[in-house]
Amino acid sequence: MTGFGGVIRVGFISLDWHLVTALVERWRLETHTFHLPHGEATITLQDVSILFCLPVDGEPVSGLVGADVTTECERLLGVVPPAIAVKGNTLKISWLGLTFQNFLADGDDITVQRYARVYILQLMGGLLFTSKTSTHVHICFLSLLENLYVAGQYSWGSASLAWLYREMCHATHLDASEIAGPLILL
Template identity: 30%
Template sequence: MIQMMLPQRRRPTASARRQQEVAPVAKDDPVVPADIHAPSVEDDPVVAADVHAAGVDAANDAEGFPGEPRDPSVLIEYADHVAVSVWNEEKLGRPAPEIEGLITATGLSPLIAFSVDTGDRGLISSFVERWHRETSSFHLLMAKFSITLDDVMSLLHLPIVGTFHTFEPLHVNEAVLMLVELLEVSREAARAETAYCHGPYSATHVHVVFLDALRDLSQSGSYAWGAAALVHMYDHLNDACRSSIRQLAGYITLLQCWIYEHFSSVAKCMADPDYDEVSPHACRWITMKAIVKSIFTATYRQRLDRLRIPDVRWMPYGEHRPF
């Protein structure tokens, strides 16, 4: 579960002061005749620079890395660093075909291909402020808008037709047995984990009862994941619009990409030139931190207030239908 902190006013704090330690100055050693020597290459700064550059180039050609660093004798473990994989445009992480196969069986494999890794807090906050739980919609000056099943199906390629799992209350002993069986944890650790099953959910703890829905992955592939995702998004928007709440939990990618599709004049985002119409629509958006951090919440509010009917993309998906 993803949790996004919404913007709020904070009082400025004083910068922490650091004390700088002054290194002791070494005493001058007496100069003896043996220290006096004839001029060498190092004594001429121009010649020394040329010699040093030639030596560096030779070292680079022998054992350097493309880009930086050039001296592997300093960063001796650089060859195994993630930066090398990024430079070589390699896919990060080890392939796990057995896990990918399990995810395919659940019907959630489209989610592997994309995720908006940069959440726009100002943009999300400006829309949360317009959400009303009584109507399950965003109230703008010109009209009301809601995220629909068609949005979920087109953006995420998740099925909106299927079965729903019925969750039954679990006894503590049943929860412990499920953790031991499905996650292969020790019985002591399982009993410690069940302590988090009481009270409201959080962004870091998930109720053990949800494991029961994934016990049989072949059966979970028949679930209406898209409909469940939409209800989940509605529930968190209902909570976030309350004045006492300062955060929004849930799958932020769904909400943010929905805004990109329908309100392109409000949110500035780059479209992927390599996007193909067969992939989920959420794959076509590329977020950049420079753009996200350069726009304040007040700016988004003004853009929403200036919206008119022609500014909205009412049918953004065209003929794009995954099923």
């Protein structure tokens, strides 16, 4: 219903960091392509659609960047996170996992939706829209999960590809030592 079923099926894949580094070295900011000995190559929306089964058509993904973390969590998750679980406009993924680890099979509809939002947020922070530490997820995505039926109408595939392109561009800076984003697409 939300469009994240394909991402769930991907599972854990260990990254080849030497390959990632080699690709970053060959990334060109101007064209968003890899310059390889045999020509140029890039990751496309079709790749994202096939690998993650994420929707690439639909509404643009844009959330409330200035949203208050505690207010949004209370409104959509039913709990207020402790100060230690909040960093700027992000929420600690491990706190989400610990707080929502025991789902009861007889939960009401609101509880099921809260747990679904948490699960999707963990997918976003851990795979699709990762930070350099992969420990936090931006709160702007939570408001997009308010109505889970509407969440499936967003173009999550194009948003994750744009996130990867942005992170690849940041990683090419001389002082960059880390990279984030959906690197599994590489």
